[in-house]
Amino acid sequence: MAIASTWTTAATLGRRNRLAAAGMVLVAIFVLFALFAPWIAPQDPAMINLPARLQPPSAAHWFGTDELGRDILARVIYGARISMLVGSSVVVGSLLLGLIFGSIAGYYGGYVDKFFNVIIMNSFLSFPGILLAIAFVAFLGPGIINLILALCIGGWVGYARLVRAQVLAVKEREFVEAARALGASDWRIVSHHIWPNIIQPVIVQAAIGMAGAVLAEATMSFLGLGVPPPTASWGSMLNDGRSHLFDAPHLVLFPAAAVMLAVLSFNFIGDALRDYMDPRSRIEAGL
């Protein structure tokens, strides 16, 4: 039933919002790239062919080749793997952390809330997330797991604050009091009564957060703190192409376009979801 309703939501979104439809199609393409890269890519993304270096787009290499003669189309397709994997892991990881700490702070209130909200969340917020991630990776060394952990550390606070605010509102409602009167445990109240009623804005935040995570991954890889070479990643491709910005702009153009389209798509979907779930705009749409 959940799957069916997800499809209905997606179909309604797409029909009513062209941008969301475009976003969903693009995300679907990127996900296909990520899942089936070995079958879709024209050649091995790490195959070096020095005689054919820095070639502009042609029939043999649709997106051209980079300074080691590697096929850029293949690398963009494989790069989707890293972007989608890191993006979704970061969103899921931050969401879980945010859900746990936000719920504890919002539900228990008082000193617990003060501790989590005022001390912990605010101190995380006082650092730029990307700076925190850079420090973390510099400390632990590059690698995909460290990259994901580093981005989660900067990303969870946004979810935690949203969850806390929502929990504060929902826990005062009478059905929560009814559950308490029945003797329900705190865990049961939070998992059965509060979470199902706050999940909509959290999903919207996650869709928009996906765009931020893809961008953050590209930034980290651009700075050389992402996945180590020769794994293809959009950010590291941008970094590789930097020195050829003027003589071979296609080195930068295609990975940059990929990052831009991915970020844009998730933002379109997030915006559309927010409009869809906002009761006022739903009433206007006659739902």
Added chain:
Amino acid sequence: MALVEVRDLVKIYQSDEGIFGKAKREVRAVNGVSLDVNAGETLGLVGESGCGKTTLGRMILRLIEPTSGQIRFNNQDVLNASSGTLRRLRRDMQIIFQDPFASLNPRMRIEQIITEPLVIHGRNGRSGKSRLHDEAVKMIHAVGLDEEALRRYPHEFSGGQRQRIGIARALMLRPKFVVCDEPVSALDVSVGAQIVNLLKQLQREFGLTYLFISHSMPVVRYLSDRIAVMRQGEIVELGTSEEITSNPKHEYTKTLLAATPEAKLQ
């Protein structure tokens, strides 16, 4: 015999200290209330909005922690009960809420809502889902709804129907004592009358004791054996329905009765 004994119950709300350390302000929502609710009776608790009657009802169920005082239920100390004891006590005392739109979780089906008490108290056990379903069917019939309602969500029902669902949930554990917190105030008069009659009928069927909180004198008089009149956190008068309505002693009770159009008509 008294099922519920309340002694010197006090609830003080304190406003938070301001940033610049302004003096705290105290509001005495309930100020030294003592009363007994006898087994099998309906005690009406009547008073104007904000007089502390809802706070009193919720403190008896320990949904709000009192500042001081004593509550005994069935000769057990409610306020000093351990969490395990309190959980067991909760089977015997339940609440029906004022707002039937807020008191049901909008994301749960009716069957989940009214079987939740059994799930929480582990009565599903080995017999599992089919027994839960049977219990739900029995209870939904008892409150006058169709079995078909079990598959639906709260927003598909009217206020009166939802209040019936709230009543079904409260009675699922076969409690001895139910706090009815203005259960008909949010409903229109004819629907409210149906709910009042349902409560009366269920009281006979399940042997219930009610604390019936309302600001409406006619409803309280119709349903209650005894009436307690509350004003500004204190009980100003307590007596049988007959005494209170025909021979009120306190000025405030007289004002309340005089303010009731139905009472004037008779």
